[in-house]
Amino acid sequence: MGWTKATLASLGVRPSRRLGQNFTVDPRIPSFFSSQVPQGSEVLEIGAGLGVVTEKVAPKAKLLIALEKDKRLYEFLKERFKGYENVKVVLGDALEYPLEKEVIMGSLPYSISGPFLARTFTEGNWKKAVFLLQKEVAQRLVAKPGSKDYGRLTVMVKLCCDVELGPTWGPKSFWPPPEVFSQHVILYKRRNLPKEFSSFLACVFSQRNKKAKKVLERCGKKWEGEERVRELSPETLWEIFSRA
Helix, strand or coil: CCCCHHHHHHCCCCCCCCCCCCEECCCHHHHHHHHCCCCCEEEEEECCCCCHHHHHHHHHEEEEEEEECCHHHHHHHHHHCCCCCCEEEEECCCCCCCCCCCEEEEECCHHHHHHHHHHHCCCCCCCEEEEEEEHHHHHHCCCCCCCCCCCHHHHHHHHHEEEEEEEEECHHHEECCCCCCEEEEEEEECCCCCHHHHHHHHHHHHHCCCEHHHHHHHCCCCCCCCCEHHHCCHHHHHHHHHCC
């Protein structure tokens, strides 16, 4: 099926602003998702939408869970993929659904990208994740200590995963066109982090420009250095967190 703006409009399902929906109309995007899925994998797709990625990935997947929070789109997807034995359409919330498949993928709305990414670093048995994120969020995942983009997600992903940046996509790749660019990110998990570490980082980076020793004291830890929070490396923050 060709996913032009006119085709999408003809379906009678309009994107929800409340849910941050922007439907993919660039065929290269589902092709890139598909290229990253190993043949015979079990896949969890976050926010399946109208199924443009689902359709492209299904031939490679042993099982594909198409997770969708919007009941309108859930009903549409159930009808569209009712003849696919390896596609299971599920009505559910990405912030609650178990992350237990080998591959996790999807286009993440900006409103949930931070909480969802933090969750993927602490939960599930997934091995590879392929996400389409707002470009500025993708850049945070590879930021250097001291830079303006460096923060909690940077620290967590550095300690949890190996990260690769994929292609960047302009607003015209989506309908309606967002005001920002998007970028693919590929993650390979090495280990899960404790949820307590995520909470610790949230406390620390709430004052990222302050002297670390003062902030860390308020977060229940000691540090004698003169660095500011944003200047502490992921390894240093993990060492501080791990102290008794």
